[in-house]
Amino acid sequence: MSATHKILPRLTALTLGTCLMGSALAAEAVTLRLATDSGTQGSPAGDALETWARLIEENSDGEIDVNVYYQNELGGQQELFDLLVSGDVHLMLNWPMTSYDRRIGVIYTPYMTLSWEEAMEAYSPGGWVNELLGDIYADIGLKFFGPWPEGFNGVASRGSYALTTEEAGDLAVRTMTVFPAPQTMQALGYQTAAIDWGEVYTALQTGVVDGEAGNVIYWPYEYFRDILDYYVHTKHFFMTGILTMNMETFESLSEEHQRVVTAAAEEVMNQQFVAAREQDEYYIAKAQEDGMEYFELSDEQLREFARLAREQVWPLMGEEIGEEIMDVIRANATPL
Numbered sequence: 001m002s003a004t005h006k007i008l009p010r011l012t013a014l015t016l017g018t019c020l021m022g023s024a025l026a027a028e029a030v031t032l033r034l035a036t037d038s039g040t041q042g043s044p045a046g047d048a049l050e051t052w053a054r055l056i057e058e059n060s061d062g063e064i065d066v067n068v069y070y071q072n073e074l075g076g077q078q079e080l081f082d083l084l085v086s087g088d089v090h091l092m093l094n095w096p097m098t099s100y101d102r103r104i105g106v107i108y109t110p111y112m113t114l115s116w117e118e119a120m121e122a123y124s125p126g127g128w129v130n131e132l133l134g135d136i137y138a139d140i141g142l143k144f145f146g147p148w149p150e151g152f153n154g155v156a157s158r159g160s161y162a163l164t165t166e167e168a169g170d171l172a173v174r175t176m177t178v179f180p181a182p183q184t185m186q187a188l189g190y191q192t193a194a195i196d197w198g199e200v201y202t203a204l205q206t207g208v209v210d211g212e213a214g215n216v217i218y219w220p221y222e223y224f225r226d227i228l229d230y231y232v233h234t235k236h237f238f239m240t241g242i243l244t245m246n247m248e249t250f251e252s253l254s255e256e257h258q259r260v261v262t263a264a265a266e267e268v269m270n271q272q273f274v275a276a277r278e279q280d281e282y283y284i285a286k287a288q289e290d291g292m293e294y295f296e297l298s299d300e301q302l303r304e305f306a307r308l309a310r311e312q313v314w315p316l317m318g319e320e321i322g323e324e325i326m327d328v329i330r331a332n333a334t335p336l
Contacts (some may be wrong), residue, residue, distance in 0.1 A: 030257060032056070032249070034091040035069040035084075037077040038197055038241075044218065044279060045241065046070055048093055048148060048268050052243070055264035064257060066091075076196045077177070085141060087246045091261070093148055095241055098178045100140045103321045106132050106329070108176075110184040110236045110313055111306035114334045116151070116277050119238040123147045124273060128332045132325060133242070143250040145243040145265035148272045151280035152235035155190070156220035156292075157211030158204070161230035163295060165189030165308065173213040174200050179320060180313050184236050185213050187312040188305055204228070215239060216280055217294075221287040231287060232295045234305060243269055303336050310336070 034053055039045025053066035074080055074089065081097040083089040098105045106129070113119040122129040125146060137144035155162070155173055162168035168189030175181035175192050182192040190213065195203050203209050204227050211228065212220050216239050220228050243265045250258060288294050297305070318326045 029063055029065070030253065031065045031067065032090040032261075033067050033069065033088070034093075035074055035080055035089050036071060036093045036241075037080045038095055038219075039071050039093075041070050043071075043222070044150075045093055045148075048241075048272065051271070052091070052093070052264050052268045055267055056261055059260045059264065060257060064260065072198050076198050078196070084244070084246055087248055089246070090249045091243075091245045093241045093243055095176070095239070096178070101136055102179065103136045103139075103325060104133075105179050105317070105321055106136065106325055107240065107242075108178060108180060108184075108237055109317055109321075109329055110180070110187075110309040112329055112333045113238055114235065114302060114306065118334055119152070120149070120273065122332065123149055123238070123240060128328065132328060137242075137244060138247070141247045143245040143247045145245065145262060146269040148241035148243055148269060149276045150218070150239040150241070151216045151276055152233065153213070153215050153237050153239045154217065154231055154233040154235065155185075155211055155213045156215075156217070156224065156228045156231045158227055158229045159210060161232050161293075161295065162189065163232060163297070163301065171210045172208075173211040174203055174209045176214045180316060181214060181237075183313050183316055184309055187309045188234065188236065200224070201227075216283070217287050217292075218280070218283040221283055221290070221292060225287070225290060225292060228292065230293045230295070233284075233297060235297070235302060236305065236309060306334075307336055 034049055036045050036049055049068050053068050056064050056066050074083060078097055078099060080089065081094060084092045085100055096104045096107055113122055121127055124130060130147065134144040157171055160170065162171055165188055172191040172193060173185055174195045175185050177194045177196055182194050185192045193209050200212055201224060204212065204224055212224065217231050220231065284294060314326065
């Protein structure tokens with residue numbers, strides 16, 4: 001008789017029951033893959049991923065294990081979004097792609113809001129932009145937890161900069177590969193090239209473009225400050241990542257695990273709503289200290305850019321995302 005057979009008869013019913021319960025818990029153990037399309041380890045986005053993963057693991061008492069993947073570790077922006085929709089990546093902090101549903105482009109509608117206060121109200125839970133996004137994400141099989149706001153973006157460039165549409169005509173800038181990013185910059189007078197984030201440094205280095213027009217100042221400062229000289233705060237988009245999850249994966253979790261994942265996402269989101277403005281202002285100051293020249297538009301200049309973008313891009317938005325959504329935007333956007 002084997003040693004195992006000698007031991008088994010000595011197990012009491014209580015001990016056996018305990019062992020079986022432990023086996024059941026082990027069977028419920030889950031491993032989730034959490035990724036971002038933009039942000040290396042140690043970046044604000046990377047730190048957010050680590051916090052989200054830690055909260056999930058701690059609050060599930062170790063029943064959920066989370067593997068974290070940073071920028072470019074699993075592919076480019078579109079590849080990673082494909083993995084999320086297919087369920088090969090389970091959780092994600094990403095900057096939305098519109099390939100599966102053009103309506104996601106609502107987040108890139110130019111000049112919906114013109115101030116931090118208006119933007120935070122619109123994107124916070126219960127805000128009008130937040131609620132629009134939640135419904136759209138559900139339609140493509142994704143669980144929408146909420147925004148991860150960064151702030152208003154601008155144009156970083158080298159050699160020269162533009163404060164008017166006439167000056168912008170001499171500059172070619174990289175835009176995100178989503179609608180209506182190129183169209184918005186064209187409305188402001190720029191030449192454009194839609195380039196994936198992972199290829200921006202090479203495009204700048206080789207002179208394919210003169211600048212980058214997709215981000216808050218943190219990104220061009222942190223990644224391209226050896227190339228770029230100027231940052232004009234055009235504020236054409238309020239930039240925010242999105243905390244989301246593959247819906248099929250979410251629904252496969254136990255109710256308790258769903259609560260853990262959701263609560264962790266909400267904590268990460270709430271932390272960023274508090275930190276975002278201070279973080280953006282810190283990097284505006286930091287960039288200037290390190291030699292990048294920064295330009296804040298006057299209220300008159302900002303409203304002129306907003307007028308141009310709304311006149312030229314908003315009608316295109318209506319064709320892409322639907323007039324019903326555009327009616328909500330028009331009703332809630334900052335008056336000019």
